Amino acid sequence: MHGFILAAVCLTLATPWSAWGALPSADVERRVEALLRRMTVAEKLGQLQQLDGEAEGAARPEHFDLARQGRLGSVLNVRGARRVNELQKAAVEGSRLNIPILFGFDVIHGYRTVFPIPLAEAASFDPAVAQRDAAVAADEASAAGVRWTFAPMVDIARDARWGRIAEGSGEDPYLGSALARARVQGFQGLDYSAPDKVLACAKHWAAYGAAEAGRDYNTTEVSESTLRNVYFPPFRAAVQAGVGTFMSALNDLGGVPSSANPFTLTQVLRKEWGFDGFVVSDYTSVQELIAHGFVADGSEAARKALSAGVDMEMVSRLYGEHGPALFKAKRLSEKVLDEAVRRILRVKFRAGLFERPYADEAREKFLLSSENLRAAREAAGRSMVLLRNKDGVLPLAKDLDVLAVIGPLAEDKAALLGAWTGDGRAQDAVSILDGIRAAVSPKTQVMFARGCEVQGGGSEGIAQALEIARKSRAVILVLGEGPDMSGEASSRSDIGLPGRQLELARRLAALGLPTAVVLVNGRPLALTGLAEATLALLEAWQPGTQGGPAVADVLFGGVNPGGKLPATFPRSVGQEPLYYNHKSTGRPTDETNKYTSKYLDVPSSPLYPFGYGLSYTDFVLSDLSLSAGSIPVDGRLKVSVQVENNGRRAGDEVVQLYIRDLAASVARPVRELKGFQRVSLAPGEARVVEFELGPEELGFYALDGRFQVEPGRFHLFVGDSSVGGLEASFMVLPRGS
């Protein structure tokens, strides 16, 4: 074996990445067992250890020592082909068993070419956008020596205060599942040993997005029914798409921390879903079992996390420190250790690490290619959502003589990238101001003023902004959140526009000029005041490296916006958590009846619902038809509808199918998305869109944890958002009737 590995290493060095290909699984298992038999306890515990590198990508001397001792299974943040190869060499050529290190990094929405944040890509309602982002990111990251990304983040988020809503696909399990699949496929391809692919990691398992009050890392309390029906489906979709790893979350779930939870880690993930990859803890989450008040000391933390099913420990070192004593005292069986090592080695073999441990340093030169930039620009355009466009303010003409661009985010490049920028750099990004300047006619004079800061004051700035606006034909106002206002540890209790931005918008609107607001932000915002003040609102999210050109594409009509909201925009933060797929209650909101479920001071409805988004053209849905009025529980129903573009521009509509199960053993949501299709139509063009509903769409997890379709009446809605639409109903009949 030893000789074989060395031979493979030499071959790999000679032909850096020509020798790859998925190993047959029997071979993988045989090699895992053979290696495992030769390992000492210290080497086994070493495979379970992941340590952090320096933020800018360097390894530390300690990593080299541990690598040579065969006691470093993985590192995170160490990147750059040369650096990776140096450290890898210590493990592969300097250690007794030559086991390669797995290099992990957070590649969330791009590596060097930054794509729109995942929430934005969810707004495209086009999984191909997310898949392409992940494929480009995998290509660039692997060129820099990264073999494993801590993505996709597939947490359902129902509360916009939670800053990490930016990193996921929003509030809906069906959309979230489609995007989870797409991202796993994009990162891993069919075979993650390919030189341009990376191993993916579904995170944060489980229900981390349910953080109470939207405060990051907070406790979660979720019923098993809601876990199975809402929070689990995107994780399951990731497993079905072949995701190689999972990350255990930082939260506790009903008092049991997710990084020591046998129900989620073993019962559901391994036993029910058959996942055979490995689970890595989140950053120090094993150590944090002590702060949770779940264990008294590090030894107990190691014992509980490892025996619950967390195989690899990120950053804290309790497995390595306490493992030997725990085994000796028989407080932890070595079988548990062997199983964790087996899972990690299995993934390392599948990743082709033994055949191809090194990165090809020549490949790293090709990051940020024009092809990747084009893909990022297109993704950003497809992700934008037109929230409001009164009087057809947008699109703007490209040849106005004077155009004012105002706002604290117009020139800001970092804000376009958002949280988790991989190795992306603000200086690579094109600002919105520059994007606009490049798009308008050479005769157009573009004037710029910041107006105010994102947060804090700036009354002089407002005066100056008013002054340039008065000289202009139209105003583009770029507002929103700074790059650090969403993402990890960035929850907000007030999700309105921060600082004096709303005041700036109001003062400018009072001038009566055509004014369009471009929003750059990482979460749904409460925009009631802004929507009242302005005629046009374009949600650009954090659109990435090519944000500027992509915004200009939409503002001037080169791209007709077709995105839809993947998360509800509330009227007021006090409505949070607010999501479309809520239960009915016994007293559904009725504004005319006091004793119904509502507020005294704000309507129950959102400002902009899930699935909502406008276009520069108009679409009409008609001719909803069902293949039957009733189907058996195991039957299938075909649904078709016609969508027509009856405006004057080509554009995209996302046709959405929702169901409601009217009576079930567990009350079901008032609506659930069960199908969507984004279609592009020329002016005057019509198309019939078809959906199919079967047990997978009509069923749900009942209280006993089993998935089932229950007979009874269902409503069905087909529309352009989660509100309104064409309606029909059908019956699901008991088997055999």
Ligand code: BGC
């Ligand atoms: C985050 C994870 C991330 C990890 C490694 C943690 O703080 O919660 O999402 O993958 O750090 O950077």
